[in-house]
Each structure stands twice: as structure tokens, then as C-alpha cells.
Amino acid sequence: MKKFEIAVIPGDGIGKEVVPAALDVLQTVADVHGGIQFDWTEFPWNCDYYLEHGKMMPDNGLEILQGFDGIFLGAIGNPQLVPDHVSLWGLLIKIRREFEQVINIRPAKCMKGIRSPLVNPNDFDLIVVRENSEGEYSEIGGRIHRGEDEIAVQNAIFTRKGVERAMRYAFELAKKRRGHVTSATKSNGIFHSMPFWDEVFNDVKKDYREIESAAFHIDALAAFFVTRPQIFDVIVASNLFGDILTDLGGAIMGSIGIAPAANINLNGKYPSMFEPVHGSAPDIYGKGIANPIGQIWTAKMMLDHFGEDELGKKMLEVLEEVTADGIKTPDIGGNASTREVANEVCRRLKAL
């Protein structure tokens, strides 16, 4: 029996709806499989917690999380209660950083039964490798003066190590896929960091002569996600560019609500964290209509990460069957609830 200790952080908004739904699915997978077991420990860390305690998690929060095999997170953020940069940097980004989850992988592909908003999605199947530890997401910078003279300075920091690591991850991944890596750059407009990014990419690609590569400026690349997503296999992008491209990836799939993600720790010192691309969507929270597919697909990525690829594959197949049969939430044109979708996934997993 393989046992996985999972820290569960539903977080804010629809995180509190889709996480329980996805846990039911994972539990069902374990029951059906027989050879694996999950131990869930839930942590109520979110913006409500902040209002009560003045922080997003206890001071020893990271220490507590450190012992787990994985962190399963919903979504963080409720700007009505706590400014976004406070809630996100106090929990989500903090965990990514402190646990050295230096890579964020985010697949996007045409899904059976989910209509893409594109006339011709051309069966695209891509994955974004997002640098997850530095770049534009930086606490370095600040402000000076007040009132009409105020200035804010934001530093983006790119290290050779951080950039190269993400790029090598992308090239290794491409070896197992269709053998193509695209670099997201903006070296025509972003004066220091992006020419550096290009240099590192040109160096790294020399070690992967069997892999084809290309570089596009982020503006053109974003446009290509709409006009010809099928040209992409693996895309390597900075923290910010990866963020933007993966929401776009969700959009062309048919809904940001189905896009999955994994924050990967590479050195084995800390747990990885699994959280979908979408946010807490306060506007639809409480209606029971949040799409659980993103969170369930994210659970599949956790299984993959634990080496249970076969199980993961089955889960994804079942997800596609369920949506193909029209059991889906309103965002993708159905009228099922969060619960109904999850229940149907569980039912079919049991019937396998």
C-alpha cells in the first residue's frame, strides 16, 4: 500500500467548492485502485483566516506543510476582504517560493465535449513551462514621494540559474512529447531582462540539437494562441508571461475553469503544490456552479507526480467522457452543478 499525506488548502471562493469535489474523486480513485491511500489534512487558511488572525497562515505554517507529500490547493484571493497582493504573497506565492517550487507546468489541449471558442482549434495540445520562482514576481522595489510626485519602482530579477532551469525542464519535457520548444520573449521592448532570457535560451538549446526551437515575442505568441495554437508543443515562459499564456490556454480550451497546473519542487526538499489555473471567482462563489474539472485535472497531475501516470491517464479519460456526455457546468455550456459533475466522475471511475 502506497500512502500519501496530503495537505489540503481549499482557500477562498470557489476553491471551497471545487476542492471537496476533487477530493471525492481522488478518494474514489484510491478506493477503486486498492493499492494507494491518501491521508487528508485540511487547513482553513484564506482571506477569512486573515481577517481573524492578521495573517494568511500561522507563523509556523510552512513548517507544518513541510512534512506532507503534496499540497492540494484551491484558490486564494478575495479582494473585498484583503488586498490581492497581501493575500497572495502571504500564502500562494510564499509557498511557491519557500518550497522552491521553481517550475509551474500547465497543459492546455482540445478536450472532447468541450467546445473551444475558436472556430478552428485544430486539436492543439500544448504545455506551458512557467518559471515559478523569480522574474516579474518580485518583492524588490518600492515607492517614493506622495501625491502627484509618487513613483513606484518594480524590479524584475532574472538569474541564469532560474532561467536555465526552466528552459532545461522544457527541453527535457519536449523530448517526451513532440520535440519542439518555443521561448516566450519580449526582447524588443523589455530592455535588460529579455535579451538576457534570449541569450540563455540560445545557450541551452545547443545542448538539445534534436529538439526544434523557436522564439516569439509575447505579444505575437499570445495572438498565435488564438490564431494557430496547434503550432505549439512546449512553451517556456517567465513567471508573468507564463501566467498570461496559461489563462489564454484555458480560454481556448473552452473555460479557464478546466485548466490544471502543478507547482513542482525539483530538489526533493519540499512538497510540490497542485492548484488549478483559475482563481477564487468570488462572483460565482456559493452558487454551486463552479467547474470542478480544473481542480480534478490538477489532482490527476498530482497522481502523475507521484508516479501513478496510469491512474492519471484513466482519470483524464473519464473526465473527457463525462463532458462529452454533456454533464458539465454552465461555463462550458451545460447545466450540471459542481457536485453533479464530480459525482458522475466518481460513478464512472467505480464502474471501470
Next chain:
Amino acid sequence: MKKFEIAVIPGDGIGKEVVPAALDVLQTVADVHGGIQFDWTEFPWNCDYYLEHGKMMPDNGLEILQGFDGIFLGAIGNPQLVPDHVSLWGLLIKIRREFEQVINIRPAKCMKGIRSPLVNPNDFDLIVVRENSEGEYSEIGGRIHRGEDEIAVQNAIFTRKGVERAMRYAFELAKKRRGHVTSATKSNGIFHSMPFWDEVFNDVKKDYREIESAAFHIDALAAFFVTRPQIFDVIVASNLFGDILTDLGGAIMGSIGIAPAANINLNGKYPSMFEPVHGSAPDIYGKGIANPIGQIWTAKMMLDHFGEDELGKKMLEVLEEVTADGIKTPDIGGNASTREVANEVCRRLKAL
């Protein structure tokens, strides 16, 4: 007779094809109208010029340009010859900065006869007001160490003055349109600059209580360009976010090749510059198939800027008729050449 002295910089790649095409159209407009006259002066400043002279324009280039009523530019950049950040910062961005073209306006809307890649484009009609003078496009920053220890630091600089100016421009524009402004932010991830951006937005909107407003994080906003572009009227965005959104705007219109733009000088001290959203597209240069619509629509924006809105309106109508009748370049599903499209536009303008 109103006379306009125009500096013409075709630039690189397809700029050299679409600019002459658009000039023919402008000349025809002038001939037909009778009351306006253009004086064209062409400058061969581009990457070839750089190879010969070691700079993108002569040392007194700005002085030369300063006397003109407007600058009509094609596209800059040929990374095979000159690194992008060298060519762009040596000409395009230099002119934007030195001539205090602090606002870049870029409309995107459903065009008759041009099929959007979206299943349901919903007749969207939006305009992006891009902050054009600061932000992520900054020469401040640099590098330290070599090899595996190398670090690049990129500073983004946001001033109250620059941000507020762009926002006020957006609110004023919204008054003349459908009365709605959306702010592109990323205050959950970009720690210093974007919370500042939000603060300024919240201040400025108090002066425009009759205008509705909203703020979206750039990742979600980009996704909404694909899933429901019709919700937007005026969008105000930083230099980088505006850059990305406007290529996306081109993509959902049907081709980046049709998206127009204007770099606006607000204080009257320097000329404004009119250049389309698309780049120099070295891959298709020389084939005579570049879409001239973006450059011609940009010419229309120049006419608007000169107060000739009526003429501008007519031009756009003719453009839509021509595409509706199927006279269009391959990127939008036709088989006409750059020249054929421009000639047809001229023919119809003469027949008005």
C-alpha cells in the same frame, strides 16, 4: 487648403510594402477631397541603415523629425541583422519617448468581411489606451556577474503622472463612447507597481462618476478577449499589458495585419506618430502579400488626429466594403496582393 507635412519611415520588412500602399490611399483621399494636401518626406531609417551607419537614424534624426506634422511609420525590426532591443530602442521607442507620445491608442472591432477566429465574436468594439512612456519598457536595470552566476535586473518605473494621464485619457475617451473603462492590472502578482496602479485608478475614477469601471488582472483580461470581448469598451493598460492586449485584439479581429494604432503627443510640442500594431514580419516580406489594412486604418487614425474625422470615417467604410467584397490578402482568407487591396481602396474612394 490645409497642408500636412508628413515624415514617412517605412522601416523594415513589410513596412516597406504596406507604407507605400497606404500612402497611395492617403494621396487619393487628398486628391478626392480637394481641400487637404500632404507633403511626404521619406526617411530610409531601418536595420539596413544601421548596418551601414552603426545607428538606426542620424544623430540629428529627432531634430529633423520635429518639424513635421506627423510621422507615418511602418514597422521596425530585423533580428537577423540587428538585435531587436537595439533596433527598437534606437528608433521606434526612442521617438515615442523623446517626442512625448505618452499615449498609444489601439482600437479593435469586428470588421465586415473579415472572419474572426472566434465562434462568437459578438460584434465587439473596444479600444485599448496603452500607457506609452514608461512602465515595463525601461532602460533602467542591468546585469551583474558572468556565466552561471549572471543576474539581470529590469526595473519597471510607474509615475503617478504617467499612470494618471493614461487613465484620464481613457475616461475622457469613454465619455465619447459607451461609458465604460476597464483597468488592466496584476496587483496579485506584481508586488509594487500594480497595487500602485490600482490606487491611481481608484482615485481617478472618482472624478468620472458617470463612467462605469472595472479592474481585471491581465491574465483573466487576456482570456476575456477570447471568451467575451464584447464586454469591453475602453481598456487602460500599462505599456507591456497594452502591447499584449492589442496583439490579441488583432488576433480576434481576424489578423494582426489589420490592427491600427496611434502614438499620441498630448502637449503639442512634438508630432504624433502613426504605426500599426503589427511588426515587420520578415518571414513574409518580399512576397507582396502583406495585409495593408492595418497601415491604411492607421492612416485613417492620422486623419482623425488632424481633425478630419469625416474623411477618416469614409476611409474605414471603404476598407470594410473592400474586404466584404473579398478583395483581401491571404492572412484573412483572400488571395489579393498588398497592391491589389490598396488599388481597390483607391478606386472606390475615387468613385465616392
